[in-house]
Every structure is written in C-alpha cells, then in structure tokens.
Amino acid sequence: MKVLIVDDELNIREGLKKMITAFCPYVSEIGDTYGVQSGLEAIKKEQPDLVLLDVELEDGTGMDLLSSLDVIDFQLVFITAHNKYAIDAFKFSAIEFLLKPIDTDNLMHALDKAKKQIGNENLAEQLQILKQSLNAIRANDKKIVLKDINSIYFVKVSDIVRCESDGQYTQFHLSDSQKILISKSLKEYEKLLEPYGFIRPHHSHLINRHKIVRFDKTNGGTLLMETNCRIPVSHRKRAHILQVLDNQQ
Incomplete structure (x- = not known):
C-alpha cells in the first residue's frame, strides 16, 4: 500500500513516517x-492508495485540496488539532481522523481500517456530509458586520433566519425577531452566505436552511421557518429546494 502524508509540520511528517515504517509492514x-x-x-505523480491529510495546510485547507480533484480514487485519513465540534463532524461523516499529537495505536488502527476500505465508493458522499458539518460549525462561530444609517451590528450567522429583498435593500430577520435593513442587494448576501447553508427558494428571499421547520408542498410550496413566517418557493426553485432538504436528512 502506498501512503502519502500531506501536512505543513515537518516534525509531524517525519514522526508519521517513522511510526508507519515501524508498525505497518504492509x-x-x-x-x-x-x-x-x-x-x-504528489497525488497526481505518486497515485497513493491512502492520503493522510492535515485539515489546515500552509496554502489552504485539506478540503481545498480535495475540492480541486476531479476524482478521489484513494482512501483518506484526516489529521487534525481542531476542537471537539470539528471532531464530532468527522465522527458524524464516518471518515477516519487522527488527533494531534498522534498516538501510535490510533495510527495503526486508522491505517488498518483504511486498508480495508480501499475502493470505498461512498467516500464522495461522506466528504459532502463532512463539508456540510464543518460549514455548520463555522457558521456557529462566524459573525457578519451589518451597517445601517445609525448603527453597526455584529451578527452571528447562525442567528440569521432569513433575508428579504426590498428593492436595492435587504431586510435581515434574526432569531430574536430583530430586523435590520441594509442598503445592499440580496444577491450580494446570497454569495456571501451560501457557504453557510443559506438557500434562495424565491427571488425575494434568502433563508437559513437550518431554520426550516416544515416544507408544505401544496399551492406550489411554502417553507415554514422557526419564527413561524412562511416563505414561498418559486416553481423554478422547487426541485432544487427538495433536493437540498433531502440531503439535509
């Protein structure tokens, strides 16, 4: 089995090579x-069977690397020093990970399991679940700055229920029922918030999919939000919204 280690810490790479050589004869x-x-x-040149991939790298992230590949035809074990919530995301997606500082027994277990999983056709789907989980974690911590005529607001992305278009303005609706009117178009915020789970079911509405309570399919379709407001789903967006909600289960 061919292994490639991708980590921006030299001591981690050297330590892993020594442990693998000593304890993983296969x-x-x-x-x-x-x-x-x-x-x-290196992946293109060496065509490894397994990649040990650090979450945070010198010039980006491990997810950046994976997103740049057309096909992932190797098994994967992440290396992370992240907090409990990120570790929960790995567990939820059932993707193997090693926590720094790396323990020999954990390394042997991860490599042995990865060896058995080579050729796993579910990896792409598992990575999608992992990406969604990590985005949700970032959204919980992420704040956005909103400026109106009188004030500057520092709002947690996870507190935004929905955004509504009002001409060239956007009205933010927060979990505590607060409303903030900003002199920027909804399209600008769509690009900014999409990575954090926001979807646009209608040309006038951008919503936090994590705040959806129910999808009523009658009369074209409406989304009931946690604040009890109802958001229409346009005919053109209906299939996409259904797909998003199915993947969220």
Whole structure:
C-alpha cells in the first residue's frame, strides 16, 4: 500500500513516517509533502492508495485540496488539532481522523481500517456530509458586520433566519425577531452566505436552511421557518429546494 502524508509540520511528517515504517509492514511506499498545491502534484505523480491529510495546510485547507480533484480514487485519513465540534463532524461523516499529537495505536488502527476500505465508493458522499458539518460549525462561530444609517451590528450567522429583498435593500430577520435593513442587494448576501447553508427558494428571499421547520408542498410550496413566517418557493426553485432538504436528512 502506498501512503502519502500531506501536512505543513515537518516534525509531524517525519514522526508519521517513522511510526508507519515501524508498525505497518504492509505499507510499501511513504511520500510526504506540505501544502495544497504540492499535495495535488504528489497525488497526481505518486497515485497513493491512502492520503493522510492535515485539515489546515500552509496554502489552504485539506478540503481545498480535495475540492480541486476531479476524482478521489484513494482512501483518506484526516489529521487534525481542531476542537471537539470539528471532531464530532468527522465522527458524524464516518471518515477516519487522527488527533494531534498522534498516538501510535490510533495510527495503526486508522491505517488498518483504511486498508480495508480501499475502493470505498461512498467516500464522495461522506466528504459532502463532512463539508456540510464543518460549514455548520463555522457558521456557529462566524459573525457578519451589518451597517445601517445609525448603527453597526455584529451578527452571528447562525442567528440569521432569513433575508428579504426590498428593492436595492435587504431586510435581515434574526432569531430574536430583530430586523435590520441594509442598503445592499440580496444577491450580494446570497454569495456571501451560501457557504453557510443559506438557500434562495424565491427571488425575494434568502433563508437559513437550518431554520426550516416544515416544507408544505401544496399551492406550489411554502417553507415554514422557526419564527413561524412562511416563505414561498418559486416553481423554478422547487426541485432544487427538495433536493437540498433531502440531503439535509
């Protein structure tokens, strides 16, 4: 089995190579590199069976690297020093991970399991679930700055229930029923908030999909939000919204 280590800490790479050499005799080759671009080049050149991939790299993230690949035809184990919530995201997606500082027994267990999973056709779906979970974690911590005529607001993204278009203005509706009117178009905020789980079911509405309570399919379709407001779903967006909600289950 060919293994590639992608981590921006030299001591981690060297330590992993020593442990793998000592305790994993079925590993025939071990390569290593430090970043997104060098990792992409190494994957293309070495065609590893398994990649040990750090979450945070010198020139981006492990997810950036994976997103740049057309096909992921290797098994994957993440390396992370992240907090409990990120670890829960890995567990939820059932993707193997190693927590720094790396324990020998944990490494052996992860590699042995990965060896058995080579050729796993569910990895792409698992990565999608992981990405959604990590985005949700970032949304819980992320704040957005909103400025109106009189004030500057620092709002947690997870507190935004929905945004409504009002001409060239956007009305923000928050979990505590507060409303903030901002002199920017809804389209600008759609691009900004989409990575954090926001979807646009109608040309006048951008909503936080994590705040949806129910989808009523009658009369074209409406979404009931946590604040008891109802958001229409346009005919053109209906299929996409149904797909998003199905994937959220």
